[in-house]
Amino acid sequence: MLVNTTKGEMDDSLLEKREGVIDDDNERTSWVEYWLEGELVHRSVHVHLKKALVMGAEAAKIA
Amino acid sequence: MANTQSMCTSFMGELLTGTHNFTPSTGDTFKAALYLSSATLNASTTAYSSTGEVSGTNYSAGGILVTNATAPASTNASTTAGTAYWTPSASLTYTSVTLTTAFNCVLIYNFSKSNKAVSVHTFGDQTITAGTFTLTMPTNDTSNALLRLATT
Numbered sequence: 001m002l003v004n005t006t007k008g009e010m011d012d013s014l015l016e017k018r019e020g021v022i023d024d025d026n027e028r029t030s031w032v033e034y035w036l037e038g039e040l041v042h043r044s045v046h047v048h049l050k051k052a053l054v055m056g057a058e059a060a061k062i063a
Numbered sequence: 064m065a066n067t068q069s070m071c072t073s074f075m076g077e078l079l080t081g082t083h084n085f086t087p088s089t090g091d092t093f094k095a096a097l098y099l100s101s102a103t104l105n106a107s108t109t110a111y112s113s114t115g116e117v118s119g120t121n122y123s124a125g126g127i128l129v130t131n132a133t134a135p136a137s138t139n140a141s142t143t144a145g146t147a148y149w150t151p152s153a154s155l156t157y158t159s160v161t162l163t164t165a166f167n168c169v170l171i172y173n174f175s176k177s178n179k180a181v182s183v184h185t186f187g188d189q190t191i192t193a194g195t196f197t198l199t200m201p202t203n204d205t206s207n208a209l210l211r212l213a214t215t
Contacts, residue, residue: 004159004194005193006161006192026068026185026186027187029186031189040192041193042192042193042194043190043191043192043194044194044195044197045194045195046196047186047197047198047199048201049184049186049198049199049200049201050201051068051201052148052201052208052209052211053069053070053184053209053211054213055075055211055213056213056215057213057214057215058215
């Protein structure tokens with residue numbers, strides 16, 4: 001598979017792949033990195049937002 | 064200083080004046096801009112500003128368009144309570160970018176209405192190297208939608 005890197009497109013067989021996931025109340029984030037001889041040449045991130053923002057709404061009682 | 068996830072207070076007021084129109088196709092155009100972790104976006108943010116915005120390869124100031132193919136919805140939970148809600152209909156995707164300074168925030172704002180701010184959403188610090196940053200939206204329902212207006 002070809003990977004877009006800081007050095008142009010490269011075959012992933014030439015690169016070291018590192019992946020990780022962070023999962024908490026706010027988000028689920030996965031990332032993938034490709035390294036070439038100790039140099040980071042590609043990093044992509046996928047964040048899945050979990051938390052909604054809520055506005056309150058209230059109709060006051062007319063006394 | 065830090066970014067704080069919040070509905071923009073000015074946006075709530077502007078809802079009462081009919082400023083924002085989330086109707087797909089015929090409504091307003093919304094955009095999403097990314098901000099550095101060192102920026103200070105919060106409920107007091109009233110409009111898009113390039114101050115504190117990320118910069119880098121293939122990232123244009125102002126961010127990207129928000130896909131809006133799903134109209135806001137509202138559901139009654141009882142005779143006295145209900146929820147109105149809206150979520151962008153597609154992920155926010157910044158393709159082939161390099162953003163080397165840590166960022167942790169996206170601002171949704173109304174491009175059609177003088178860039179008025181809608182909401183601030185935060186996540187863990189990120190950098191991107193010749194890659195893609197994707198923000199997937201929560202499920203568009205009364206419990207999870209990105210923006211919800213609910214009876215208290």
